[in-house]
Amino acid sequence: QVRLVESGGGVVQPGRSLRLSCAASGFIFNSYAMHWVRQPPGKGLEWVAVISYDGSDKNYAESVKGRFTISRDDSKNRLFLQMNRLRAEDTAVYFCARDITAGWFDPWGQGTLVAVSS
Amino acid sequence: NFMLTQPHSVSESPGKTVTISCTRSSGSIASSYVQWYQQRPGSSPTTVIYEDNQRPSGVPDRFSGSIDSSSNSASLTISRLKTEDEADYYCQSYEGSDHVVFGGGTKLTVL
Numbered sequence: 001q002v003r004l005v006e007s008g009g010g011v012v013q014p015g016r017s018l019r020l021s022c023a024a025s026g027f028i029f030n031s032y033a034m035h036w037v038r039q040p041p042g043k044g045l046e047w048v049a050v051i052s053y054d055g056s057d058k059n060y061a062e063s064v065k066g067r068f069t070i071s072r073d074d075s076k077n078r079l080f081l082q083m084n085r086l087r088a089e090d091t092a093v094y095f096c097a098r099d100i101t102a103g104w105f106d107p108w109g110q111g112t113l114v115a116v117s118s
Numbered sequence: 119n120f121m122l123t124q125p126h127s128v129s130e131s132p133g134k135t136v137t138i139s140c141t142r143s144s145g146s147i148a149s150s151y152v153q154w155y156q157q158r159p160g161s162s163p164t165t166v167i168y169e170d171n172q173r174p175s176g177v178p179d180r181f182s183g184s185i186d187s188s189s190n191s192a193s194l195t196i197s198r199l200k201t202e203d204e205a206d207y208y209c210q211s212y213e214g215s216d217h218v219v220f221g222g223g224t225k226l227t228v229l
Binding site: 025050095104 | 151162165168174195210212215216218219
């Protein structure tokens, strides 16, 4: 079945970097745009970034622009999020999600927690 | 850029009907599709409505979605409420390819 599994989260100091990974299975990965969405503890969902199906187009939320980079490796069916210059406000569960069509996200992975703390 | 505003919380009794609103701050609600996601505690979001009013397979027909241009809002209606419907619900829409917006979420309590 269609499945997304995130990994790479953990505790990191402010200013440091972390790379998240999302392993996709059960569908033709290179046919879909992919997103990262985050959720701070006890708060709502915030869209982070999107990459087009072929990797040629990437867009970011203003809050992460210039610090985060989304990428994909279609040979490995993997999505990545490189997070640099991390801040306390980046603390959240990070989800990857497939964009089925017209901004419909489905499914979502189980999420990976990133905690930025000194 | 626009925002989506939802009530912070709603509550209703089992067997009743509840409607959750999602109001778009600028631009037409009809200009881009609205999705609704259900998130139970400790779980990732799942789709209950996509493209304004479509239900994915496996979602009961107790869930329905609509949009209202006069109020520039979308609505999620859940009828014949069950205790298992208790969850957070998020509306979501977009503008172009670089502006995805989520509502702040509504906590549904079924008591």
